[in-house]
Amino acid sequence: MEIVTDTQTPTALPDVESFRLRRLVQRFREEDELDVVGTQVDLIELGAHLDGNPKAVLFCAAGPEKAQVIGNAFGSRRRLALAFDVAEQDLRAEVSRRLQTPIPPVEVPSSAAPVHQVVWTGEQADFTKLPVHLQHSEDGAPYISASIDITRSLDGKKRNVGYRRIMLRGRQEAGIDLIAPSDLRALYAEYVQRKERMPIAFVVGSHPADGVAATAMSAVADEVDLMGALRGAPVPLVKCVSIDAMVPADAEVVLEGFLDERGWAESEGPYGEYLGYYGHMKTNPVFHLTAITMRRDALFQTITIGGKSLDCTDTAQLAALRTEAAAWSALTTAVREPIAVYATPSCGGMFNLRLSLHQRNPGEVRNAISAIMASSADVKHIFAVDSDIDIFSDAQMEWAFATRFQADRDLVVASGFRTMPLDPSLDGRRTGAKAGFDLTFPFGWNRETEFRVPEPPKLRSAPKQTVQEALKTGPKHFLELMEAVGSRDGRDVLIELDSVRQELGVTRAADGRYQLSN
Template sequence: MDFEKFRLRPFVQRLIEIGECEVCEEPVSLADLSAHIEATRPAKLFKKVGAGHYEVVAAVSGSRRRLAAAFGVDERDIAREYLRRLERPQRIVEVPSADAPVHQVIRTDSDIDLMRLPFHLQHELDGGPYISSALDFSVDPASGRNNVGLRRLMLRDRRTMRSHLYSPSHMKEFYKAAVERRKPLPVTFAIGCHPLGFLAATLRLAVDEFALLATVRGEPAPMVRGVTNGVLAPADAEITIEGCFDELGYREKEGPYGEFNGFYSGVLPDPVFHVTAITQRRDALFQTAYHGGRYLSWTDAGHLGSVNAELQIWKALRAASIEPTAVYSVPAAGGGPHARIALRRGAADQARRAITALFSVARLKHVFVVDDDIDVFSDEHVEWAMSTRFR
């Protein structure tokens, strides 16, 4: 099986080749890392971060061109390709630990030390240093249902972390049920993943979510069982952190976090995660997500949210028997609230029907419908149309 095709490191090299990623050879402290990330629009590969001289890449999903590269299509064809893949479900392939690149180095028991990983403050008022790019993999012990999500992991000490399980999610449901049974919930976090994994993790579909990772890739995905908790995770990831949320429930205050929309969350009670293993590739590349900041159109969250919103918009319009020529969810609005739709000229009420159909799409606030001679991806075209054609 090809463990390099959807590996993060070759994808970053591709971004460098197309001018979407800058390389920083100079040493950068963990305290200064976020300021460097926010200072430039391209993704950034840092070669020497912190005292451990970690290799860290940031904002790999922070532009439409980067996500187009992840799908291997033109920027305007992302949503169509995404829909095409979802119509062709794929499967996961379990591989043995000995074959999994992410198990090349395994640390358990007294070798576990989270301080070896580059946790860092990402916004001025964050409640503590954290990892922003962890995909979570869990299984509900009662139903067997699995879940893939996206989590931030706040450092607690060398062997424990906290994670925000307050917002609605499948893993929150799994955890609350586990607490009622007075049982811990095993979870594995994968750090250093291809952008398509982030898209899969932020979808909410009634399907096998482990297999959804493969479906978004467009081909079977290799997964490996945790060496201590037995939870499947991507075998081609850079790093995994295995363990469990304990059965004691929501017992410690966590936060605030800087959020994708440019505001801060509150301080909320969250559970404690106990680490039982850290595994990684020998040449692991650490990943940090550009979650939120002054320019939302530079962030991972803005573009991942936009592409997933476009997917929902296409589905809603097709359900109403409306076929758009183009759809664009504006990342500067935070990935979801603002949408532009291009339609061929047809029935007089077509634009109104499209807008009505889109009321079902979560988080959507403003919809702009234009004729198909207007490029919805161009601010110039849309502003011209709004100023000259809008009545």
């Protein structure tokens, strides 16, 4: 059955437009963060347009139905920062701040929910009516990759939100990945033990705030509250049409259905995974589709995951924010003055983490490294630097690594840690090793007198003197002589300094300053 409504949202009801994905895509266009493919393209072509593309891509006519599809929407830190209205370097701090204040959702009626403008149930609920594309050359089937899952525990006390890929098996069946440890895996196991179906809804087409919430690590009972926290506003929820669940009323598309009671029963994969390599075939649960609801002008979303250019993928950028928030939480209990953390997206957003800090006491760098190793962030390599290094600069990090690190003194290695099973370097092991790289100056090193960093000269105004008069007041650097003379050239100072040398004699102090011989 298909139902199409044309009800406008009353102004008294909660806002169902401000956090719409399409609205954010328009801002990406204004900020030159969007490529637009205006011509019709076959679905097989979408992957090539998205792979390694630093911009979001809007397909105006994808497939024979000429559907609108957005990809790479979350695939850069700048676009995520735009979504949160902050500068890129302030993004982690803003996310951590918002997560401290969960905001409960509010319910809206179906008549006011844009995602219920079109409703397909029965035989009309058909995966193949959506512009789902083959993302990687060896994937097992077309995948829906931008799907946020919403479920409840068997006792109804916990509502869980996560990110899950969906491999199509036909018009109304799909496989989902539930191999890795997760809240959803644990909740589903309870249903399987009771031989009951698990109601589940997947949201396709969401604001980045919802995506960050779906990947966040939190102990709150209702993880939709995290969506509200990251939006800074209550999430408008609407009851599903075919299952006992509630979903964001402002979503683009929602897939309703259930995971059957058989548990891990059918093959799923392979798939280009978030670490840049193909995953193996797996045995996973089966999702049965019972309804599709959507906006009349729904914008279908696909996210980028695998490949060589991980820094341009949605998953790496989302993972980086999650890693940074978890690492920061651990750091604030381990050292007095952490400055910043940055998980590089090119490593998948979790394995390599940079941190800067002010060393207040001997051993604080080791404390910081150890805290992150033991935290819920799945970090393998921690690179610690002093506060004068910009951790967002690859060049400065390379410089610190090259000039402040001694392997026999500054390398911290430990083993036996929990790992991510997809890490190919494990070679079948169930636990892994971690390393910390102390790229800081030794504690107490006086950088005012040793290994100072050169900077461009900056002239300050000073009372005008001759070179001789200036030197009579004490030793001077060449720049100080230029300031005394009022020179913006320097060559005139050289000439005058040479005259003083010949007349009175000039020597050099140990720090390079010029001084009169007598």
